[in-house]
Amino acid sequence: MSAKINIPKDHPRYRAMMIRENMIKGCENKVVAPAGLIAQGRGEAFDYLIGEKTEPFALDAIKAAACAFILAEHPVISVNGNVAQLVPDWLVKLSEVSGAPLEINLFYREPGREEAILKVLEKAGAKRVLGVSGRRETIKELSSDRRIVDPEGIYKADMVFVPLEDGDRTEALAAMGKRVVTVDLNPLSRTPNKAHVAIIDNITRALPLLAEYIISYKNKKREELEALYSSYSNRETLRKSLVFMAERLISLSREI
Amino acid sequence: MSAKINIPKDHPRYRAMMIRENMIKGCENKVVAPAGLIAQGRGEAFDYLIGEKTEPFALDAIKAAACAFILAEHPVISVNGNVAQLVPDWLVKLSEVSGAPLEINLFYREPGREEAILKVLEKAGAKRVLGVSGRRETIKELSSDRRIVDPEGIYKADMVFVPLEDGDRTEALAAMGKRVVTVDLNPLSRTPNKAHVAIIDNITRALPLLAEYIISYKNKKREELEALYSSYSNRETLRKSLVFMAERLISLSREI
Numbered sequence: 001m002s003a004k005i006n007i008p009k010d011h012p013r014y015r016a017m018m019i020r021e022n023m024i025k026g027c028e029n030k031v032v033a034p035a036g037l038i039a040q041g042r043g044e045a046f047d048y049l050i051g052e053k054t055e056p057f058a059l060d061a062i063k064a065a066a067c068a069f070i071l072a073e074h075p076v077i078s079v080n081g082n083v084a085q086l087v088p089d090w091l092v093k094l095s096e097v098s099g100a101p102l103e104i105n106l107f108y109r110e111p112g113r114e115e116a117i118l119k120v121l122e123k124a125g126a127k128r129v130l131g132v133s134g135r136r137e138t139i140k141e142l143s144s145d146r147r148i149v150d151p152e153g154i155y156k157a158d159m160v161f162v163p164l165e166d167g168d169r170t171e172a173l174a175a176m177g178k179r180v181v182t183v184d185l186n187p188l189s190r191t192p193n194k195a196h197v198a199i200i201d202n203i204t205r206a207l208p209l210l211a212e213y214i215i216s217y218k219n220k221k222r223e224e225l226e227a228l229y230s231s232y233s234n235r236e237t238l239r240k241s242l243v244f245m246a247e248r249l250i251s252l253s254r255e256i
Numbered sequence: 257m258s259a260k261i262n263i264p265k266d267h268p269r270y271r272a273m274m275i276r277e278n279m280i281k282g283c284e285n286k287v288v289a290p291a292g293l294i295a296q297g298r299g300e301a302f303d304y305l306i307g308e309k310t311e312p313f314a315l316d317a318i319k320a321a322a323c324a325f326i327l328a329e330h331p332v333i334s335v336n337g338n339v340a341q342l343v344p345d346w347l348v349k350l351s352e353v354s355g356a357p358l359e360i361n362l363f364y365r366e367p368g369r370e371e372a373i374l375k376v377l378e379k380a381g382a383k384r385v386l387g388v389s390g391r392r393e394t395i396k397e398l399s400s401d402r403r404i405v406d407p408e409g410i411y412k413a414d415m416v417f418v419p420l421e422d423g424d425r426t427e428a429l430a431a432m433g434k435r436v437v438t439v440d441l442n443p444l445s446r447t448p449n450k451a452h453v454a455i456i457d458n459i460t461r462a463l464p465l466l467a468e469y470i471i472s473y474k475n476k477k478r479e480e481l482e483a484l485y486s487s488y489s490n491r492e493t494l495r496k497s498l499v500f501m502a503e504r505l506i507s508l509s510r511e512i
Contacts, residue, residue: 024290034280037290041297048444188304188508235512242509246502252444253498256491 016044016052019086019204026085030116033108036082039164046185047202049245054209057240058201064232065161065181065197066213067225072159072179075100076130080107082164083203084117088124090207095126097214100161103130103153107166130154139172147172162195163203170194183207187241198234200241272300272308275342275460282341286372289364292338295420302441303458305501310465313496314457320488321417321437321453322469323481328415328435331356332386336363338420339459340373344380346463351382353470356417359386359409363422386410395428403428418451419459426450439463443497454490456497 011017023040026032032040054062069075077100079091084104095102104117114132121129130153137155139147149155160173163183167190174180174194182195183203192198199206217225267273279296282288288296310318325331333356335347340360351358360373370388377385386409393411395403405411416429419439423446430436430450438451439459448454455462473481 020291020294023294027290027293034283034290034293035276037283037293038276038279038297038300041294041299042301043297044294045298045301045442186301187512193512238512239509242505242512246505246509249498249502249505253495253502256443256449256494256498 016047020044023082023085026081030110030113031085031120032081033110033113035108036080040082043164043185043202046187046200046245049248050185050200050241051248052202054201054205055241055244057237057244058199058206059209060232061197061199061234061237062201062206062209062213063217064229065199065210066217067229067232068159068179068181068197069098069100069161069210069214070217070220071222071225071229072100072157074157075159075161076153076157077102078105078154078160078162078165079103079117079121079129079131080105080164081113081117084120086203087207088120090204090211091121092125094161094207094211094214097211100159101128101130101153102126103150105131105149105154139176162191163199163207165191167191167194187238187245192234192238196234197232198238200237272303276300279338279341282337286366286369287341287376288337289366289369291364292336296338299420299441299458302443302456302501305504306441306456306497307504308458310457310461311497311500313493313500314455314462315465316488317453317455317490317493318457318462318465318469319473320485321455321466322473323485323488324415324435324437324453325354325356325417325466325470326473326476327478327481327485328356328413330413331415331417332409332413333358334361334410334416334418334421335359335373335377335385335387336361336420337369337373340376342459343463344376346460346467347377348381350417350463350467350470353467356415357384357386357409358382359406361387361405361410395432418447419455419463421447423447423450443494443501448490448494452490453488454494456493 023032023037027037075098077095079102091102104114118129118132130150136148137151139149154160157178159179161181162170165182170180170191171194180195181197182191183199183206184192187200279288279293283293331354333351335358347358360370374385374388386406392404393407395405410416413434415435417437421438426436426438426447427450436451437453438447439455439462440448443456
């Protein structure tokens with residue numbers, strides 16, 4: 001279906017529409033689940049509300065997330081279909097700069113999906129991907145297929161990066177004592193509210209910035225990183241993002 | 257994939273999740289295009305912002321829409337994949353109470369899609385569906401496949417109901433001098449801004465109400481209906497919906 005669409009490059013929403021087409025292609029290739037397309041749409045709406053830009057509240061969270069990555073002993077990057085389709089290159093880059101392995105962890109375990117996602121990551125340059133080796137541990141806090149995790153990855157991790165995830169999983173990981181960092185465009189969903197650090201931004205903008213901050217923060221002293229992380233308030237970030245959206249809606253209402 | 261999900265009935269978002277599963281099923285059956293799933297997600301986000309209830313600004317638009325249906329000489333109901341999957345029974349009911357025929361008009365004309373949608377409508381009790389007979393007229397204002405319309409339907413209509421549509425089409429129909437009524441959850445998209453009446457509500461809630469108002473307004477005098485229609489301001493409705501969403505976001509930000 002995607003072949004039919006020719007989006008002119010000067011279209012004001014060119015970038016958003018190209019991302020949309022990419023996700024549809026991902027669904028045809030089994031990387032993205034149909035429910036993932038609906039989730040993408042929800043994200044699009046909230047991205048529109050924040051003006052499709054990385055706002056200060058997101059930058060604060062990105063900085064705290066960079067600290068969390070560097071401070072962790074065993075950080076892990078959890079990868080689902082949407083994330084793999086949206087930012088495969090940046091997942092590999094983030095893994096390289098942070099030393100955190102990638103682990104595929106899916107809600108919808110259809111036959112062939114794990115393999116399709118693995119292929120996308122390997123094509124982007126991933127050398128080693130966890131969650132596909134057959135070695136499995138179970139997180140008792142969860143009931144769905146996502147409870148199956150890699151003993152070398154999420155199971156032993158002290159910090160888990162779970163972008164575009166659902167609330168149950170975020171809550172379960174936090175309950176296990178792990179530090180949880182997420183990216184989610186909807187500040188009202190349970191995921192950002194259950195995470196320790198929630199980046200309210202489009203993952204295609206947030207991941208390059210996160211990699212950049214990890215590189216620059218690596219030179220900082222541990223105490224400095226800890227102080228920076230402690231000064232971050234996730235609640236405050238979520239509140240700021242909601243107020244920002246509200247103010248933008250009011251200002252847009254004046255243009256109608 | 258839908259078979260895997262068991263949504264408990266007491267889940268606070270049970271209804272929204274059932275609709276989501278229904279749309280995924282529709283995509284598997286070709287009725288809903290993959291891009292339609294993303295659009296559904298955008299709608300979900302805005303529905304959440306209005307609190308998943310029919311608010312007064314939507315009811316004002318529903319009343320004006322009921323007047324537009326009754327006042328029209330040749331009203332038509334334009335049906336796409338999302339609409340057919342979401343509210344097949346109510347489309348048939350709306351067609352019955354208003355006398356407006358249903359016309360299938362698609363953006364994505366994949367082989368088999370028109371037939372799949374026709375089947376859904378016929379299963380819901382539709383006796384006659386336009387747009388599938390092979391008789392075609394072309395709207396020169398549009399460049400995509402949607403310019404192909406039925407000579408007995410949209411082509412000769414003086415009022416077109418185009419729920420969940422895109423801005424180009426809404427604009428083209430209005431430019432042809434037709435009265436355009438839509439349902440769209442996003443007051444910022446071009447569709448509701450180009451339409452004469454935009455119902456900012458979930459179509460699953462709006463259509464039963466619209467049918468109800470058409471039945472009750474049929475007894476009104478023509479002058480009364482014209483006065484009611486004239487007193488409606490679409491701009492005011494869109495503004496009110498944006499302000500409502502903004503105020504809701506502020507109030508939700510206090511609960512975090």
